Amino acid sequence: MDTDTKGTPLKDTARPLDAAAVLALLPSRPRVLALGEPTHGEDTLLEVRNALFRQLVEREGYRTIAIESDCLLGLAVDDHVVSGTGTLDEVMERGFSHGFGASAANRELVRWMRDFNDGRPRSERLRFAGFDGPLEITNAESPRRALIALYGYLAAHVDADLLPCTARTLDRLLGPDERWTEPAAMTDPARSAGRSAEARELRLLADDLVAVLDQQTPHLIPATSRDGWDRARLYGRTATGLLRYHYWMADTSPDRMTRLLGIRDAMMAENLLALAERGPVLAFAHNSHLQRPKSTMRMWDHPLLEWWSAxxxxxxxxxxxxxxxxxxxxTIRHRGVGTPPPDTVEGLLYALPEDRYLVDPARLAAALGDTPPVSRESPWFGYASLSPAHLTDIDGLVFVKDVPER
Incomplete structure (x- = not known):
């Protein structure tokens, strides 16, 4: 099938992939331009991202690149690309979560960002950000790192009598980090510390510390810097988000996993919105974190989970x-993802000759006419196929024909 019933060629929906082609699909340059991927861990997709983001930075003035990685760890990467702090090896080892620092394409992205900034005025330098929470698949981080950083910032710049507690109180309530990072808590709510008396008190104190940060903004920005204040806000968002996440890890209701997924994406969204206050942002994450319709997942013995993505x-x-x-x-043949069936979106696009290109989703939907494709069944849990029902909710579609084995 390469035409619809009206004879419109499917090839006319595709064009070469570059920044100009992407922006031509949009009414104006967006404040947040998000690029999704259907699977993690494939450098071919990250190389496509790198090439496109480089054009958008150089030609369209984007100055922040944000990826699905720990927002606090990402601060070290940002310091490196902006100011040259640390070595490339160090930031690749300590600046990423989910194992993303081992990616050669991520390493090339960081190297290029540092080179781009060399010799530029600080106001024109490219910034890096992680916009995920400090959350891995098997556990959530202790709120210690974020809470102590927020407290330290405030203690250094506001009167002590404005603070709701002392650093010693926070340390006592936090206790050992192991009580927060217990992997078994992901599947056993009884192993979570999130509803202990200490955790409940920490939620109140974190809220009060964020309130002090907000109330003292007119003093704090000139006393420190906009960057320093922005980081303190990040610490506050992360501390309150983690405490909320841990609270719901201890929940025993059927809605527990839905709550956790929603909290994670809400944390991602707040981080993206804060970055967008600073200027236009290029974001990169899994399609499921960036799409407009509700995201869905099947996990363990749970029914279908649904939540609003970032x-x-x-x-x-x-x-x-x-x-x-x-x-x-x-295809990702080394993962068992072979040639897509011809009656799926991927199968229709696979029949076109180019290796990678940009598709206009509106034109593709029109070309398909009254014979919509079926959903592709993924043979590997790590790859999520494109839902045909989502075509009208995306602004552009990058198609990569084959992901070669490395």
Whole structure:
């Protein structure tokens, strides 16, 4: 099938992939331009990202690149690309979560960002950010790092009598980090510390510390810097988000996992919105974190889980200032993902001759006419196929024909 019933060629929906082609699909340059991937861990997809983001930075003035990685660890990467702090090896080892620092394509991205900034005025330098919470698949981080950093910032710049507690009190309530990071708590709520008396008191104190930060903004920005204040806000968002996440880890209701997924994406959304206050942002994450419709997942013995993604939340706030370009792919043969069936979106696009290109989703939906494709069944849990129903909710579609084995 290469035409619809009206004879419109599917090839006419595709064009070469570059920054100009992406922006031509949009009514204006968005404040947040998000690029999704259907699977993690494939450098071919990250190389496509690097090439596209480089063009958007150099030609369209984007000055922040944010990826799905720990927002606190990412501060070390940002210091490196902006100021040259630390070595490339050090920031790749300690500046990423989820094992993403081992990626050669991520390493090349950081190296290029540092080279781009060399010799530029600070106001024109490219910034890096992680926008995920400090959350791994098997556990959530202790709130210690974020809470202590927030407290330290405030203690250094506001009167002590404005603070709701002392550093010693926080340390006592936090206790050993192991009580927070217990991997068994992900599947056994009884192993979570999130509803202990100490955790409940910490939630109140964290809220009060964030309130002090907000109330003292007119003093804190000139006394420190906008960057320093922004980081303190990040610490506050992360501390309150982690404490909320741990609270729901201890929940025993059927909605527990849905709550956790929603909290994670809400943390991502708040980080993206804060970055967008600083200027235009390029974001990169899994398609499911960036799409406008509700995200879904099947996990263990749970029924289908549904929650609003970070992209849906940001889109609700920014409207046309948010754009989402999804990525679909044909094969990942070393993962058992072979040639897509011809009656799927991926199968139709796989029949076109180019190796990678940009598709106009609106034109593709029109070309498909009254015979919509079926959903592709993923043979590997780590790859999520494109839902045909989502075509009208994305602004652009990058198609990569084959992901070669490394």
């Amino acid at each position: 992209g849906a939340l940001v889109n609700a706030r920014l409207g046309e200032d948010y754009a989402f370009v999804a990525t679909a792919l044909g």
